[in-house]
Amino acid sequence: MDDIKIVLTPKQKAGSWLGSFGLIAILLIIFGFFSLTLRGTYFNWGNIKNMVSFSSYVGIGAIGMTFCIMTGNFDISIGSMLALAGVLGASAALKLGGIVGVIVTIVVAALLGLLNGLFVTKLKIPAFITTLGMLFIFRALAYIYTNNNPQYITDRFWIFLGNGSFLGLPFPIFIMGLCYLIAFFMLRKAPFGRYILAVGTNSRAASLSGINVENVKILVFTLIGVFVGVSAVLNGSMLGAANPGMMGDGYEFQVITAVVLGGTALAGGSGSLGGTLLAALIVVFLKTGMSNAQVNSYWQQVATGVVLIVAVSLNKLKFWLLGQAQ
Amino acid sequence: MVKFLKLYEKIGIFILIVAASIFLAIVSPNFRNMDTILSIIMQGSYGAIIAFGMTFAITSGGFDLSVEAVMGLTSVIIAMLIPSLGFAGSIIIAVLASCFVGFLNGILITKVGISPLITTLSMQVILRGASLIITNGRQVVISQKSFMSIGASKAFGFLPMPIIYMAVLFAIFYIILNQTTFGRHVAASGSNEQAAKMSGLNISLIKTVVYILVAFSASIVGVIRTSQTLIGIPTMAPGFTLNVLTIAILGGTSLAGGRGNLIGTLFAGIFISMIYYGLNLLNVQIFYQMLAVGITLLFALFIDGLRMKYLETAKIKGIRV
Numbered sequence: 001m002d003d004i005k006i007v008l009t010p011k012q013k014a015g016s017w018l019g020s021f022g023l024i025a026i027l028l029i030i031f032g033f034f035s036l037t038l039r040g041t042y043f044n045w046g047n048i049k050n051m052v053s054f055s056s057y058v059g060i061g062a063i064g065m066t067f068c069i070m071t072g073n074f075d076i077s078i079g080s081m082l083a084l085a086g087v088l089g090a091s092a093a094l095k096l097g098g099i100v101g102v103i104v105t106i107v108v109a110a111l112l113g114l115l116n117g118l119f120v121t122k123l124k125i126p127a128f129i130t131t132l133g134m135l136f137i138f139r140a141l142a143y144i145y146t147n148n149n150p151q152y153i154t155d156r157f158w159i160f161l162g163n164g165s166f167l168g169l170p171f172p173i174f175i176m177g178l179c180y181l182i183a184f185f186m187l188r189k190a191p192f193g194r195y196i197l198a199v200g201t202n203s204r205a206a207s208l209s210g211i212n213v214e215n216v217k218i219l220v221f222t223l224i225g226v227f228v229g230v231s232a233v234l235n236g237s238m239l240g241a242a243n244p245g246m247m248g249d250g251y252e253f254q255v256i257t258a259v260v261l262g263g264t265a266l267a268g269g270s271g272s273l274g275g276t277l278l279a280a281l282i283v284v285f286l287k288t289g290m291s292n293a294q295v296n297s298y299w300q301q302v303a304t305g306v307v308l309i310v311a312v313s314l315n316k317l318k319f320w321l322l323g324q325a326q
Numbered sequence: 327m328v329k330f331l332k333l334y335e336k337i338g339i340f341i342l343i344v345a346a347s348i349f350l351a352i353v354s355p356n357f358r359n360m361d362t363i364l365s366i367i368m369q370g371s372y373g374a375i376i377a378f379g380m381t382f383a384i385t386s387g388g389f390d391l392s393v394e395a396v397m398g399l400t401s402v403i404i405a406m407l408i409p410s411l412g413f414a415g416s417i418i419i420a421v422l423a424s425c426f427v428g429f430l431n432g433i434l435i436t437k438v439g440i441s442p443l444i445t446t447l448s449m450q451v452i453l454r455g456a457s458l459i460i461t462n463g464r465q466v467v468i469s470q471k472s473f474m475s476i477g478a479s480k481a482f483g484f485l486p487m488p489i490i491y492m493a494v495l496f497a498i499f500y501i502i503l504n505q506t507t508f509g510r511h512v513a514a515s516g517s518n519e520q521a522a523k524m525s526g527l528n529i530s531l532i533k534t535v536v537y538i539l540v541a542f543s544a545s546i547v548g549v550i551r552t553s554q555t556l557i558g559i560p561t562m563a564p565g566f567t568l569n570v571l572t573i574a575i576l577g578g579t580s581l582a583g584g585r586g587n588l589i590g591t592l593f594a595g596i597f598i599s600m601i602y603y604g605l606n607l608l609n610v611q612i613f614y615q616m617l618a619v620g621i622t623l624l625f626a627l628f629i630d631g632l633r634m635k636y637l638e639t640a641k642i643k644g645i646r647v
Contacts, residue, residue: 124631125581136565136620141617144611144613266441266444305449316439
């Protein structure tokens with residue numbers, strides 16, 4: 001597409017503008033608004049660094065979800081996956097040290113993702129319902145394993161990953177950057193990215209052109225696990241504990257919001273990692289702003305729901321303007 | 327295999343119930359008296375009633391994840407209004423408000439074109455927030471004791487009221503789904519939306535009514551539960567949506583849409599309640615119930631997946647199903 005000069009109608013121009021600059025505009029508006037109203041408590045270098053660092057929690061998990069939604073599927077078990085991988089990793093760390101704990105967390109999450117992928121592809125059940133069942137199973141297992149006791153993380157290496165800094169910046173920012181670099185490479189430079197797009201656009205055509213659709217999907221669900229595992233490591237480190245009940249509560253919602261807000265079409269076939277990253281920042285900037293402004297947490301909850309609906313509607317509008325709607 | 331799966335769709339849930347009954351009758355002497363059985367059916371009625379609505383939603387090709395939040399909303403509205411309006415008035419307003427939520431779901435799904443997953447998931451978060459705002463995060467105690475008669479009394483001295491509500495709603499929903507044009511239209515829009523649209527059905531209207539029905543059934547259970555505890559609870563029944571979906575799918579309603587099985591739903595509701603009863607006998611923690619429901623859902627999905635797979639091959643081979 002890039003080498004062909006396309007003349008856009010004004011409508012399409014508006015649509016593509018909405019896609020590329022809309023998110024940056026929203027981020028700047030939110031940041032500007034809270035900076036003006038809250039001044040020093042919001043607009044300072046320390047807070048900005050912290051907000052970007054916090055956004056790794058949603059941002060890293062959202063990478064896998066972007067892939068998944070691009071193939072036209074969903075995974076809503078990730079909050080519980082985060083908790084189960086977190087508690088298992090934390091308890092491993094107590095016995096075998098932090099490095100083992102971190103590896104266990106990521107490997108467990110990847111295996112849980114693989115399990116999801118196998119269920120979805122082999123049984124041909126819609127992903128959302130399989131993963132809804134898994135949401136409860138993973139959470140129940142996390143409770144049962146810990147007997148509802150938080151697993152404390154005391155290992156210095158693990159604590160450093162989420163709280164240390166490097167070159168004056170919080171360490172999670174580097175981990176998030178690395179994750180996005182790898183993901184970007186996979187999506188844009190490796191065949192895997194094309195396969196994902198092909199499966200999302202037209203899974204039957206993809207299968208007829210020789211792509212093993214099932215394997216692509218299994219890989220996507222496993223990747224969700226890997227990224228959720230990384231997120232669990234950082235989240236556990238920041239909180240200093242893995243709590244079977246609270247860890248990852250509502251995580252799937254925040255992550256799906258970020259992905260959809262980032263411009264990935266729910267129907268699959270298109271999406272952008274840059275958009276997802278910006279959207280993860282927007283979610284955190286907004287949340288921090290509301291908390292700093294002492295907005296009632298129940299109102300915040302309502303706001304998160306409304307944001308998701310508005311984000312999807314805006315996406316619809318964008319595709320309608322671009323003339324890609326059916 | 328096709329025959330077996332067709333048969334399962336019709337009677338599978340009965341086999342499960344009979345097996346569970348025999349098992350429970352052996353391990354628990356208490357199970358063999360009428361009160362226990364009625365109490366199990368009553369416990370199952372809450373999930374079953376909402377699952378009637380959910381069966382409609384799944385038949386129409388969608389589903390609703392906001393039902394547990396609708397229960398909470400109903401509970402809160404009743405608790406806040408009952409001092410000024412009395413219980414009849416507050417129930418009517420709570421149920422109407424819930425129906426409006428269903429209407430909103432329907433509009434967002436059909437007119438704005440947002441997928442049922444995103445719409446109802448967001449609605450759940452929004453309603454939970456709204457319920458917490460209404461009561462300011464507290465649980466509200468209801469002082470009118472007479473309100474308790476709605477959910478906690480027994481007809482003829484032995485039959486718990488929720489069972490009667492379940493029976494009445496089952497009859498109504500069954501007639502709507504199987505005996506009316508509207509019911510056929512719901513199935514048509516679920517089995518092939520494009521075709522249904524071309525034959526002149528107003529899909530938006532049909533689906534919107536379906537989501538109103540789901541919210542209505544959830545609201546009824548909200549009323550019953552609130553009446554039993556006499557407390558308005560904004561965070562009522564966390565995770566109950568999974569129970570409801572499990573019941574509907576276990577009952578033989580296919581996720582592919584187009585086929586609703588309300589009789590199966592009714593008995594699946596009772597079956598899930600039997601599982602809970604059995605787990606209580608074992609004295610295990612509540613987490614195991616979560617685990618059991620999740621695994622039951624996966625089992626039901628497994629059967630549903632097998633059925634779809636074999637029906638597809640059967641179609642290709644030209645076997646009439």
